[in-house]
Amino acid sequence: PIGHERSLHTFAMLSTRLASRVVARGSRLFSSSAASASAIPHRALIGGAVAVGAAGLYYGNKTGCLSLDITFKLPVEIDTAQLVRQLRRCEPADLSSLTKVAKDDLGLLPQPEAPTYRTALVEIYVRSAPYGGSDKSSNGHRYDSIPFANGMINAGMSCNLVHYVHEEHDKFVEAMKQFDAIIVRCNPGQIKADGGSQAKFDDAMRGLQKLGIQVWPSPDVMEFMGAKDALTKIAHLNIGLEDTLSYYDEEEFAKGFKKTMAFQPRVIKQNRGSSGEGIWIIKLKEGNYCSNFGDRICEGDEVLSLMEANDNHAEEHTVAEFIEFCVNGRTDKSGEWTSKGVGKYLEGGKEAGGMLVDQRFCPRIVEGELRYNLVGPALVGIIHKKPKDGGISAVGGTGSVYTFYGPDEPKFSNLTTNFLTKDIDKVMPSLGLGDQPLPLWWTTDFILASPVGTPVEEEKWIVGEFNCSCVGISKCLAAYCKDDTPNACWNDISADDKASAMIYGNKMGEVALDILKKYAK
Secondary structure: OEOOHHHHHHHHOOOHHHHHHHHHHHHHHHHHHHHOHHHOOOEEEEOOOEEEEEEEEEEOOOOOEEEEEEEEOOOEEEEHHHHHHHHHHOOOOOOOOOOOOOOOOOOOOOOOOOOOOEEEEEEOOOOOOHHHOOOEOOOOOEOOHHHHHHHHHHOOOEEEEEEOOHHHHHHHHHHHOOOOEEEEOOOOOHHHHOOOOHHHHHHHHHHHHHOOOEEEOOHHHHHHHHOOOHHHHOOOOOOOOOOOEEEOOHHHHHHHHHHHHOOOOEEEEEOOOOOOOOEEEEEEOOOOOOOOOOOOOOOOOOEEEEEEOOOOOEEEEEHHHHHHHHHHOOOOOOOOOOOOOOOOOOOOOHHHOOOEEEEEOOHHHHHOEEEEEEEOOEEEEEEEEEOOOOOOOOOOOOOOEEEEEOOOOHHHHHHHHHHHHHHHHHHHHHOOOOOOOOOOOEEEEEEEOOOOOOOHHHOOEEEEEEEOOOOOOHHHHHHOOEOOEOOOOHHHOOHHHHHHHHHHHHHHHHHHHHHHHHHOO
16 A cells, blocks of 8 residues: 555564554554655655554564555555654663663653653762762652653653763763653752763763754753853843843953942852852942942942852952952952852853853842742742841742742732743843753742832833753652651652642643654654
């Protein structure tokens, strides 16, 4: 019935296992291939669409010949290259060359018999760290890997859990070529902590992208969205502030900071810190701000009142001392610092991530920040993070109070509507990532920038930070090991929390499937 020798030769190379699954997929497989055949050069004209179904028999061993008996109704064209790719996805990915690190796959659902796409979730086990790292369950997997993987499976895709072992780098890259998409869940710094090279891993991911394989999030997405100068790049959007500046060297920092500081309180953020380290809320001790931006610049001996966001501790330093600490760290010119950090925020220059962002201080931050949890373009939850009394930072561990809301919370409807309808589609192009989809799982932190008394419908909320680098699922925290729970696992998560986590996971599967339908080859 398939009148094309090339097609017969291609089918002859398929395995017995693939052939048997043609029966199960029947008309859906062939009709979906036919729908897009007109744009594909390698296709075979057949006698009709499958009306009754398909039956397949294989004779001989795994490289034997395939015979198909198909009943046709109407003439259609079949994209045989696409059909072969689809059939090959039914075969489990061959990971036999890679070390199996995890003790088991507790909680993972069975793989689909006929997956639409193959996906892999990549983790890293730090062999020198207790429990393999602070984000691990007792079996060696990340504590929240199961909702991700099961979400893919529930959407009809396969999902293998794979650990990156840097000594097997080349074998790992080759194995990853079998997949349509790779979900990267390696916590920042853990590849290096295990003795590997993050740059080498990132370059490999970029190489796989060039082959048409999706990587979520890609190295560039993690870098550009996570960098503090992302705030400068979105300054023109509704969720940005126009007077947000970035500094990459000492001269422009000293010049720009003296000018902005003289105008109003500022927030200075280093690029490479985490958990609020190197993020400074700064005010002039005398409060002698100028009325218009640029009317004056600060002198080096003017005193600054500073608070660091990682622990809300306060310090006083002159303008000159602060600039010295940011550029050169603790020196004879920087004064005495109680910060846990070392300064040197511009060290190495732009290529090495040396950078400072200068942003207007929004005093209503004491009312708290809003963290929007997103799966692709879909909002799935909102967290209100309120600093403890007298504090400014709502970083975890500082006594801040977290309140959880659903995505449709009415009190935040103005921000939600504006962000999801006006700005979200502009975020990736503004960051220079217009050719890549929104991250599969990411967060955006918002700060209220409007003065007290502003009508709710006119409030302006601005982005304080994007984060797509291994964002955790908090409902799964009971599954990660620590000193008092060294055997923590998936079964330690309550049924309610598992169900909540799977709402996120299933949404990720839906979004992932949409992305692959659009981008996958």
